[in-house]
Amino acid sequence: MAAEVCHQAIGTFQSNSFLNNAKNNQKFQKNSIILTTKYFTSCNGLSRRASNYSAQRKCRIRSSASQTSVVDPVLSPSRSSTTETPRKSNEAALILIRHGESLWNEKNLFTGCVDVPLSKKGIDEAIEAGKRISSIPVDVIFTSALVRAQMTAMLAMTQHRRRKVPIILHNESEQARAWSQIFSEDTKKQSIPVIASWQLNERMYGELQGLNKQETADRYGKEQVHEWRRSYDIPPPNGESLEMCAERAVAYFREEIEPQLSSGKNVMIAAHGNSLRSIIMYLDQLTSQEVISLELSTGIPMLYILKEGKFIRRGSPIGPAEAGVYAYTNNLALYRQKLDDLY
């Protein structure tokens, strides 16, 4: 049911026309800030693929890719929305962003499912993240149900050169859906659907939520707290282990997000340290041992390409014009070129 609603809603946002007012838009300011990600420096070489997972995934991807055609409006400049012929895509970009620093990250408190907003630093991080991905196509955004992830996605999209408007879908009831309808096809085409789901929430930290991390380590011992925080299958008191978090986050990824990617849609996911760790564990086929040392920094975007049924980790774009990321696929290079021509 939820899946159906999701897909219908995305369908109504499908954009088939090219930017009409492109020339009126402002020139993009090139970002020269260089940041690093803990993950992409610490996990080089860990991209191990378990053949069974991969085979299953290929199967699913192939079957859904063969059913769906997708048009990239930016790559189809001369076509109008009525004459456009959908074409198949066998490639899609996936951007993962852990939310920017929250007010409880700043205070070093266990947060879990408590709905805490970004700090000032987190807001800045989200904007910087947006600059770094500002030339990468985004057709649909998935976020958790928590405001820190949603703020991050929205703030990041303020920097995107395509200048579409991210709009949160409200499918929680018939009335919510009816009352949030858009009645202009043109406006819909300039929008990006944002789907918020609890399954992408941070892992539920149980009775640690609201406690200070340092004080908890002083009280229960560093090792015990590290086990609660980073082990794969040991839950914190009355909370979720990473394994439990993965059960819902990875299931959601496979059921709702992967079909979008395999149909050629470019996806951004704004979520949390542990829900993203579990998704990365799935994408990179990390073992339960390897995932222990996987740390994600706040507000750092990470790019994957889904190509021929395989997820390829591209690292974190340093800036919007970084050659390495765009050089990797023709589609990304073309998309950026088109934006360069327009703005």
Ligand SMILES: O=C(O)[C@@H](CO)OP(=O)(O)O
């Ligand atoms: O407090 C939390 O919810 C998480 C993420 O900030 O903490 P940890 O790094 O321990 O997983």
